[in-house]
């Protein structure tokens with residue numbers, strides 16, 4: 001600790017903010033590791049079964065870490081939270097398009113891009129405090145911490161009724177990332193205001209009515225969960241509501257006035273539409289095999305749905321947006337696919353068509 005006293009941490013904090021911005025993180029805040037805001041809301045959400053089958057959220061060890069980040073890094077003195085915009089030129093209103101993909105997934109996978117930038121930021125910090133040993137952990141949607149809660153605590157914005165972190169004047173189309181670090185920076189002032197006011201646009205627009213009153217979501221019904229994390233089938237009563245979404249859903253963000261306003265003046269960023277999305281064709285994707293899926297989507301967030309989940313999504317979307325060109329690949333799945341769940345879905349698509 002004596003060594004830290006020789007470093008002007010306030011000056012360093014300002015330097016880190018400047019460096020983070022030059023790397024593309026348009027918002028950055030500092031907080032302490034004394035636990036997130038609203039942990040109880042998260043705990044109730046888990047206990048009420050709203051996390052669906054996401055067992056990585058409900059394991060006792062990960063719950064404990066979410067409550068106390070020092071269980072992840074005992075030497076942690078500060079948490080740096082950064083936000084990077086992902087919409088190339090304002091968000092795309094994809095609601096009239098088929099198929100529909102959540103805006104965050106139209107670029108390359110942020111799990112590949114952002115850690116490299118965090119690494120550069122860490123190297124910058126290390127170079128500034130040398131020879132003090134820097135202990136740290138970095139996450140971007142990859143570890144057991146409550147990112148949005150920490151972002152609010154670090155002063156970035158508030159958690160809207162759609163459950164997203166909303167940055168004033170900028171909206172919610174941001175990736176969040178965190179650096180847990182052993183340097184004792186002064187925390188920034190937490191964000192206390194709530195600019196949702198009487199607005200209920202996100203709640204009113206959600207196709208499956210899964211946004212709950214306490215700013216949480218029932219994942220069991222959320223299209224984002226059903227088409228990404230869900231490893232099972234999609235309940236028949238929800239299939240129609242999924243409409244043309246083949247990966248994720250962001251209706252509750254697209255309708256938010258803060259995003260509509262933001263889309264007119266987007267922050268610059270480097271997430272551009274990936275080649276796999278540019279070349280997307282549902283007929284050929286209905287025919288791809290596992291290794292072709294890997295080649296095409298390994299660098300895309302779509303890979304997270306896994307091969308069977310992705311085909312499942314295509315079939316549900318095809319059933320809701322039938323076109324004659326889909327007949328041949330769907331019959332092929334019905335007659336030849338090894339997976340009974342996909343065969344059942346193919347039968348569902350064809351039944352829909354002839355009803």
Ligand code: SF4
Pocket residue numbers: 205206207208209210211217221222223224248249250251252253
């Ligand atoms: S992602 Fe879609 S389904 Fe999920 S809460 Fe938002 S609007 Fe509803």
Ligand code: SF4
Pocket residue numbers: 160161162163195196197198199200201202203252255256257258
């Ligand atoms: S749509 Fe309205 S209620 Fe929902 S998050 Fe945005 S401002 Fe808040």
